[in-house]
Amino acid sequence: MNSGKRNSRTLQHSILLMAVAATALGQTLVFTLLPSLGRATGMAEMEVGLIISCSALVFALASPVWGTISESMGRKAVLVIGLTGYSLGTLLFALVFHAGLNGWITGGLLVGGLVISRMLQAAIMAATPAAAAAYTADITTPEQRTQGMGRIGAANNLGTVIGPVSGGILAAITLVFPLYAVSVVTGLMAIGTACFLPASPQIRAKAAPSLLQTLKKGLGAYADPRLRDLLMTGVMLFMSFALIQQTLGFLFQDHFQMSPQAAARTLGITMMAAAITSLSGQIIVVQWLRAPASLLIAMAVPAIGAGAVVLWMAEAQLVMSGAVLLIGLGLGFGMPAIMSLASLRVGHEEQGRVAGLASACPALGFILGPLVGTGLYTLDHRWPYLLVMVLLIPLSWLAWRLVRRSSRS
Structure with missing residues (x-):
């Protein structure tokens, strides 16, 4: 490879990874602040959970559709759309929370405003992970695919490291100020991507499909039998993480009487440490x-299981934080493996759609x-972690099937 091509490839990877990191920074910062923002505005735990669940549903539906659109519109254009939508959506979300903190809107109106603003944001920002993963598939060979998707995962973890730290520091100004900062960062990243990211070397579809065809093809990925086991594995991995992440902030407040x-x-700090562990792995x-990829899946499940057991039994804050490190390590192994295996099961003409499906697993x-x-938390503070332990039973079976299938191929 001559120096010109090498420099172009380096630029492609660098901008892609920065776009993924900026999005992950914003997502982690929001998840970290939500329990505190919810309590500060008088919201119940389940109302905070509702915000995340509704936006995640929209993201999951939109992600494979945006991946399909990228096959005709191009990865770069879809990536810029996603970053722009994230910036504007975060700004709207911050403004609604700002109004709630000042008592201008309260109760059901506040919850409704937060849910709607977050859903609008999710509908557009779902374009970013799908386009980034598809772009990575375009510029890597099958032999390089796991490492390429691993770099996407590493960039995601880098953003996850920076997000909680910056959020904790900026929250000292006001709780909502970090959201405004995220809006600015992702807006600047959208401009940088539009100006400096080279076009993907993908083979584009000859003609753009109609909206109905795009929706049918994108959402049809969920029924694809080639990807069903990977989809189920990814969903259970991230459901386990969500059960822990969305209740730990409340546990810290209630168990240790924190503000x-x-x-x-x-x-x-805990989520940052987990991201560092994941990044190192x-x-x-x-x-x-x-x-x-098969070995990564086999390593992911016991790491998450061990973390859930420790978290269920722990009483000390340091031990709880150590348990989250194990769970972060498991996710760090699991997600690149799922994205790589999904990409390798289809041809180049389906990379966008499949990248969108794999990116929907977290949502x-x-x-x-x-x-x-949050519902289980209101009944008993440790029940969410007990459920994670129960989920490990079908997750272990799925992981065993994936390892066995890989050994046969």
Whole structure:
């Protein structure tokens, strides 16, 4: 490869990874702040869970559709649309919360405004992960696919590291200020992507399908038998994570009598540490040791299971945080493996659709996870973590099937 092509490939990877990191930064920051913002505006735990669940449902439906659109419109255009939508959607979400904190809107009107603004944001920002994963598939060979998707996962974890730290620091100004900062960062990233990202080398569809055809093809990915086991595995992985992430902030407030601001900082530090663990695992195991996707899946399940057991039994804050590190490590192994295996099961003409489906796995896990988790939390503070342990039974079976299928191929 000559130096010109090498420099172009480096630029492609760098901008892609920065776009993914910026989106992950915003997502993690929101998840970290929501329990504290909810308490500060007088919302119940399940109302906070409702915000995440509704937006996750919209994201899950939109993600494979945007992936399908990228096959004719191009990955770059869809990526810019997603980043722009994230920026504007976060701004709207922040304005609604700002009104709630000042008492201008309260009760059902506040909850409704937050749900609607977050759903509108999710409908557009779903374009970003799908286009980034499809772009990565375009510029990697099948042999490089797991490492390529691992880089996407590493960028996601980098954003996850920066998000809680920056959120905790900026929340000292006001609880809602970090949301305004995220809107600015993703807006600048949209401009940078539009100006500097080269077009993807994909083979585009000759003619753009109609809206009905696009919806049918995109949503039809959910019924594709080639991807069913991967979809179920990804959903259970992220549902387990959602059950923990969306209740831990409340647990810190109730079990350790923390203020909303202190709980936001503590949860932010915990999630940052989990992201660092996940990032380290991806760099060492995925990039350096080049572990196959089947091995990554086999390592992910016991890590999450061990974390859930420790979290269910723990009383000390440090031990709880250590349990979350194990869960972060499991996710760090699991998600690149699912994205890689999904990409390798289809041809180049389906990469966008499949990338959208794989990118929807986190959102699908967050549809039920926050609602079920916060609902169980109101009954008993440890029940969400007991449910994660129960989910490990079907998840272990699915992981075993994936490993066995990979060994046969």
